[in-house]
Amino acid sequence: MTHSSDKDSEFTLFEDEDRVLQYAETILGGLDETTRLIRSLTLAYKRAVREQKRMVRLSDRNQEELMAVKARLEGEVRARAELVEQFRILATTDALTETYLRGHFLELCNHELKARSRSQDPLTMALLDVDKFKEVNDTYGHAAGDQALKTLCNVLKDNLRQSDIIARWGGEEFAIMMPRTANDDAAALAERLRQNIADKTISDGRCSFAITASFGLCTLEGPNPVDSSRKDPIDTLFHHADRALYQAKTNGRNAVVSSVYSAGGTAGKQAAMAQARR
Amino acid sequence: MTPNPLYIDATPRSPRVELDPAVGHLSLSGESYPEDASAFYGPILQNVAQYLATTTDAPLTVDVRFIYFNSSSAKAIMNLFQMLEVNAEKGRKVTVNWFYDPEDDLMAEMGEDFAEDFLHASFYLKPDSEVA
Numbered sequence: 001m002t003h004s005s006d007k008d009s010e011f012t013l014f015e016d017e018d019r020v021l022q023y024a025e026t027i028l029g030g031l032d033e034t035t036r037l038i039r040s041l042t043l044a045y046k047r048a049v050r051e052q053k054r055m056v057r058l059s060d061r062n063q064e065e066l067m068a069v070k071a072r073l074e075g076e077v078r079a080r081a082e083l084v085e086q087f088r089i090l091a092t093t094d095a096l097t098e099t100y101l102r103g104h105f106l107e108l109c110n111h112e113l114k115a116r117s118r119s120q121d122p123l124t125m126a127l128l129d130v131d132k133f134k135e136v137n138d139t140y141g142h143a144a145g146d147q148a149l150k151t152l153c154n155v156l157k158d159n160l161r162q163s164d165i166i167a168r169w170g171g172e173e174f175a176i177m178m179p180r181t182a183n184d185d186a187a188a189l190a191e192r193l194r195q196n197i198a199d200k201t202i203s204d205g206r207c208s209f210a211i212t213a214s215f216g217l218c219t220l221e222g223p224n225p226v227d228s229s230r231k232d233p234i235d236t237l238f239h240h241a242d243r244a245l246y247q248a249k250t251n252g253r254n255a256v257v258s259s260v261y262s263a264g265g266t267a268g269k270q271a272a273m274a275q276a277r278r
Numbered sequence: 279m280t281p282n283p284l285y286i287d288a289t290p291r292s293p294r295v296e297l298d299p300a301v302g303h304l305s306l307s308g309e310s311y312p313e314d315a316s317a318f319y320g321p322i323l324q325n326v327a328q329y330l331a332t333t334t335d336a337p338l339t340v341d342v343r344f345i346y347f348n349s350s351s352a353k354a355i356m357n358l359f360q361m362l363e364v365n366a367e368k369g370r371k372v373t374v375n376w377f378y379d380p381e382d383d384l385m386a387e388m389g390e391d392f393a394e395d396f397l398h399a400s401f402y403l404k405p406d407s408e409v410a
Contacts, residue, residue: 051356054391058352061384 094168097153105167109234124186124219126176127241131212131253133172140207147204155196183219187258190215212254216245221262284325302336307343315350330365337371366398373400380405
């Protein structure tokens with residue numbers, strides 16, 4: 001019993017209660033600290049929530065902005081594509097008659113020439129010139145002259161096939177390329193065109209009149225022409241069509257003269273269709 | 279001891295940044311969507327922190343003119359503003375001017391948003407048609 005005196009002095013009837021109190025105080029002390037911790041965590045959390053809300057808002061707004069930019073850019077791309085299309089039309093098409101311009105027409109002709117090089121399908125070129133067009137302009141005015149050319153081209157478009165290609169060759173001169181068309185068929189078609197043009201009444205509101213046109217045709221048969229003196233192989237065909245047109249004019253106008261070109265040389269089959277159908 | 283001044287030129291993707299410790303002026307202006315926002319803003323925040331640590335009660339004016347900033351930059355701006363607010367709470371006079379294009383609703387809204395974080399520093403919304 002050596003420690004009995006020590007133990008006696010510490011002895012208390014409320015040992016258990018004291019222990020509970022001490023424990024409670026320890027817990028309470030910790031609670032204060034926990035409360036402080038929770039308080040600072042709450043503050044930090046509140047700020048984090050605020051920041052998150054802000055970031056979400058910012059992201060949404062940025063997305064809206066991007067969508068607006070995208071819509072604007074798409075509009076610009078569309079407008080640019082339309083502009084490109086307009087330029088393409090301007091570069092290839094005659095504004096008055098809405099037929100092809102000479103340059104683009106020549107490209108199409110040479111393309112066709114290449115396409116036929118193996119098949120050697122007949123290819124007919126027609127040149128047509130409005131008869132005494134200067135008189136139309138002088139008599140009825142230039143607006144009426146323009147109207148006449150428009151009407152003439154509408155007649156051509158209404159009567160030609162989809163594979164035929166029309167171009168404004170010069171002032172009142174037009175060219176028609178007829179792929180895979182034999183000379184007889186082309187001549188018959190040209191004759192129908194000539195008739196329809198002559199029958200058509202042209203009216204621009206103040207006056208009405210009629211015009212006639214002369215046609216010169218040349219059908220290419222057999223292999224493509226090889227003529228080193230000409231820049232374009234197609235020129236040979238135009239040269240002969242032009243000669244036929246000259247013949248039609250000489251024959252008294254409002255006429256169709258057709259010819260055939262075959263590789264052996266110029267076979268001058270210049271049909272006398274003209275006079276009969278004036 | 280006065281800390282070194284800081285100057286960063288603007289690029290198409292990052293703002294011009296200038297800290298002049300001699301007069302107590304910080305400015306940020308331009309676009310902000312740097313490839314690496316931490317790499318861009320880290321040194322700037324460090325520099326400002328160093329300035330605040332070495333000059334205990336010198337007043338600081340901050341001019342901010344943003345045309346655009348992305349989310350990462352927004353986080354960096356929030357960190358900067360928090361640093362300023364804490365410093366203002368300790369007694370430093372801190373003024374923040376938020377310049378923005380009057381036609382830019384987003385920048386106005388963001389300014390109003392940031393204003394809520396400042397209780398001790400003075401925060402001013404400044405519509406300015408020269409920001410564009």
